[in-house]
Amino acid sequence: NTPTITPTPTPSNPYLVLIPDCATGPTVQFNVIGVNWPTNEEIVLYWDVLGNLVSRISAGHSGSFSQSWTRNNVTDGDHSVIAVASGGYQFTATFTVPCDDATPLPTTTATPTPTPAPADLIVVGPPELVSTPPIVAYQPVTFRVTISNTGDVDINNQFFVDLYFDPTTIFSTTIPIAQSSGYVAVSSLAGKTSRVLTITSQIGFQNQPTNHMVYGMVDSIEEIVEPIESNNISTPFSIDYVTPANTPTPTPTPIGGGIDTISGVVRSLNVEWLPQFRAIVSLIDESTSTVVATTLTDQNGFYQFNNLPAGTYSVTACVTIDNQTHFGIRTGLTPPNPYGDIFMLPGPCS
Structure with missing residues (x-):
């Protein structure tokens, strides 16, 4: 039986995602991913307190961003990554040292070399609509999809990221590729890094249903071996304001008559x-x-x-x-x- 997925509400305000959101100090590394930020405003990022500036993102960005951070001499406890837009909006994400399931090591025992975590691909949040409304049925429409390799091991083989509009079948680990509405290839992705991709569906939405569900899927052809395959499908983006249009005539006309x-x-x-x-x-x-x-x-x-x-x-x-x-x-x-x-x-x- 096909499982029924309850859509997760799509955040509309700017927000941050930290990958990972915890680590063992005193030196920690993680990715800071921003989504839905105003493109015409500068974004300033701080560590722990306002005034402890780490980086700036100039106005004119795409609305999404990804940065790799390294922080030294980090004490145990909760720490903050604070993003402030020049228009005044502020969002705080929490980074915890150590992770809740971390086991402290005796200070007199040498720390063993950790085994690198295998590559594991995820989609961060739902797809984001890039095209400016009105969105018209059967016309090209563009979305952003943010992906991340949460493992330590680099991916050096090409893989694909697909968009799916109103798929009729969703399995726990995949959506049939025949239902893809558009895709891009990714040549490689290093461990603990993220990338924001722009995907255009040339065929666009159909007239029905009136409430459309959009999914993103990373490694849609299942070319990368991952320890977890059930986290490759995004939460859905819901859109109910597609303007109906006449169903287009299929083109080009198939040729024939030769051998x-x-x-x-x-x-x-x-x-x-x-x-x-x-x-x-x-x-x-x-x-x-x-x-x-x-x-x-x-x-x-x-x-x-x-x-x-x-x-x-x-x-x-x-x-x-x-x-x-x-x-x-x-x-x-x-x-x-x-x-x-x-x-x-x-x-x-x-």
Whole structure:
């Protein structure tokens, strides 16, 4: 049976999240993540008391931020991270030394080298709406999703973060990838660090239901081995002010009438040229400059278009990695052609 999830109310005011929110002193390290802060106001961060300034975030930021802090000579007890916006709003998050379950070590015993905690990915809070209302059905809409690697071990393999609009099936550890509404790739994420990602759904919301639920999921293809897999799905963001629109006609029109194929491997540059999973590949008829088919690459970066009539075609590939679009193109391809490899570099997709 599909479990029923009760939505958690989405905080609307600015707030802070500390990851982790406790440690054993006297030297502690943690991430300070801010969400929903006014983009036109400067944010000042203090440790313990106002006046003990640690950092400033200039006006013009995205509304979310992430910083890595190291504090030395920290005594046991509760400590405060205080964020103050130039408009006057203030929020305080608590950091505790040591953790409640920490066992004090005798001072005469040497501290053993701790075993690094394995990489573990989470989504911090619900997705945040970036697009400016009115939000219209079937139009592109953009959200921010904040992810964190709470473990000590770095993740050096690419993984994906997906948005889901009104998924019909939610398991304890995953949402079926067929229900994804948009995604970005992440090339790597060091231990104890966070990242704010911007994800645009090109297909947008449907007219129904009227109250939409938006989820984010990190490692949506389940490519990273984690000790806990049940914390990869975010709490939902609820939106009930989507303007209805006419259901669009599916495009492009599928082609056919031929017997030949064009295929190849899409690669992106990350230290070296590597096959790119989930790149969007478009087939363009050069005689009309019309996109006649699209597909996604598989885990080996492979794509293929079948049943092509004679003609001359171009193929383009696009994917977003680390908030940067990557694009590649091949022109002048005539079927049959199994050598339509595409090499993508950072740049706008067109």
